[in-house]
Amino acid sequence: MSTHPSRPSYAAVLRVPHARRTFAAALTARLSYGTVGLAVLLSVTRSTGSYAVSGTVLSLFGAATVFLMPLRASLIDRHGPRRALLPMSALYGALLCALAALTWRPGAPAPLVAASAALAGACAPPLGPTMRALWSQLVADRELLQRAYSLDGVAEELLFVSGPALVGALVGVAPPAAALLLSAVLNVTGTCVFVMSPVLPGPRPAARREKPAAVRGLLPPVAVALGVGLALSGVELLVLAFATERSYDTALVPWVLGALSAGSALGGLAGGAVRWRTTTRTRLCRFTAGLGLVLVPAGLAPGLWTLTGVMVLAGAFIAPALTTAYLLADETAPEGARTRAGAWVNMAVNTGSSAGALVAGLLIGRLPMQLCFALAGATALAAAAVAGGARFLRAPVSDPAPPAGYRTQGS
Numbered sequence: 381m382s383t384h385p386s387r388p389s390y391a392a393v394l395r396v397p398h399a400r401r402t403f404a405a406a407l408t409a410r411l412s413y414g415t416v417g418l419a420v421l422l423s424v425t426r427s428t429g430s431y432a433v434s435g436t437v438l439s440l441f442g443a444a445t446v447f448l449m450p451l452r453a454s455l456i457d458r459h460g461p462r463r464a465l466l467p468m469s470a471l472y473g474a475l476l477c478a479l480a481a482l483t484w485r486p487g488a489p490a491p492l493v494a495a496s497a498a499l500a501g502a503c504a505p506p507l508g509p510t511m512r513a514l515w516s517q518l519v520a521d522r523e524l525l526q527r528a529y530s531l532d533g534v535a536e537e538l539l540f541v542s543g544p545a546l547v548g549a550l551v552g553v554a555p556p557a558a559a560l561l562l563s564a565v566l567n568v569t570g571t572c573v574f575v576m577s578p579v580l581p582g583p584r585p586a587a588r589r590e591k592p593a594a595v596r597g598l599l600p601p602v603a604v605a606l607g608v609g610l611a612l613s614g615v616e617l618l619v620l621a622f623a624t625e626r627s628y629d630t631a632l633v634p635w636v637l638g639a640l641s642a643g644s645a646l647g648g649l650a651g652g653a654v655r656w657r658t659t660t661r662t663r664l665c666r667f668t669a670g671l672g673l674v675l676v677p678a679g680l681a682p683g684l685w686t687l688t689g690v691m692v693l694a695g696a697f698i699a700p701a702l703t704t705a706y707l708l709a710d711e712t713a714p715e716g717a718r719t720r721a722g723a724w725v726n727m728a729v730n731t732g733s734s735a736g737a738l739v740a741g742l743l744i745g746r747l748p749m750q751l752c753f754a755l756a757g758a759t760a761l762a763a764a765a766v767a768g769g770a771r772f773l774r775a776p777v778s779d780p781a782p783p784a785g786y787r788t789q790g791s
Contacts, residue, residue, distance in 0.1 A: 414543020
């Protein structure tokens with residue numbers, strides 16, 4: 381469905397018919413996920429006066445968002461994005477507005493706030509997996525598809541960097557709950573424009589709505605996504621601990637983490653532009669192992685500026701590893717299950733991010749800093765080993781049943 385020159389480029393991706401409009405709409409809606417986390421935290425803290433309550437509410441929101449994502453993605457695969465995305469986005473936006481109304485002034489009842497946040501997370505439309513599945517329909521050539529996925533990954537990372545900055549600017553002139561309204565408007569507006577794109581597939585035929593097919597062979601990309609998420613969220617906390625231990629100004633920490641993001645963006649763009657001769661699975665293992673090998677000795681850095689350089693190098697492997705994980709999931713999934721396959725990878729990244737911060741928090745102060753960094757790198761190396769050794773492990777990954785208890789965040 382695409383036309384491109386003999387040497388596909390990122391410009392060629394955006395020249396695909398309707399790609400710019402569709403991608404811009406999806407990014408607008410996905411920006412909501414870059415703003416909503418901080419918006420929930422600030423508005424609930426201001427309304428209840430309790431960090432414990434705001435942390436619990438944010439955890440409930442994240443749990444419902446992440447762990448129910450494959451279930452929501454299966455609805456998109458089963459009924460088509462036009463039918464499934466709009467109701468999800470409308471409910472998500474309405475519940476965020478309700479949460480904003482509850483937290484606009486101090487004194488909001490904590491149980492009602494928690495219930496609204498959890499329900500909003502449960503309805504969050506999986507726009508990232510949907511857009512990635514759509515790329516595989518828009519772009520027939522695998523080489524150009526690689527560039528599309530890289531562009532998508534880098535753009536998503538920029539959203540999660542710019543989202544908190546946007547919230548910070550807004551709360552300077554309005555109550556924090558206004559950022560919840562902004563998140564709702566971004567998601568609903570972007571989703572409405574997205575589903576009007578002429579390239580979106582229509583409703584699935586009745587014969588294909590009987591039962592979603594099992595998605596097989598997802599162990600390698602899911603293992604890598606989980607390992608990368610674990611390693612990265614741990615490293616973010618370790619950088620703060622490193623700066624504190626060496627008596628650096630903690631105001632420098634965001635710049636170090638920004639270097640990690642910059643390295644990831646550059647690595648993602650460079651990786652997407654290369655004409656690889658190795659298989660997708662081989663690249664997946666090598667990128668993930670590269671991340672681990674850089675992180676293992678990171679704690680030996682003599683100072684914060686050396687560590688910053690190490691973070692740039694580590695970041696150069698992050699976006700390529702995750703982009704390749706999504707590509708492998710897309711290659712593995714049958715035609716009617718690509719959104720769900722991407723959702724499993726997305727869920728694994730976010731699950732790892734949640735767990736990694738918790739584990740790092742428990743280890744810091746109990747183990748030497750050098751060993752903590754080495755363990756973070758070992759996590760990525762272990763994920764690469766699992767992905768490389770899973771050639772014959774192709775157990776089906778079926779959709780989860782609606783959970784009865786606790787479940788954590790993603791787009």
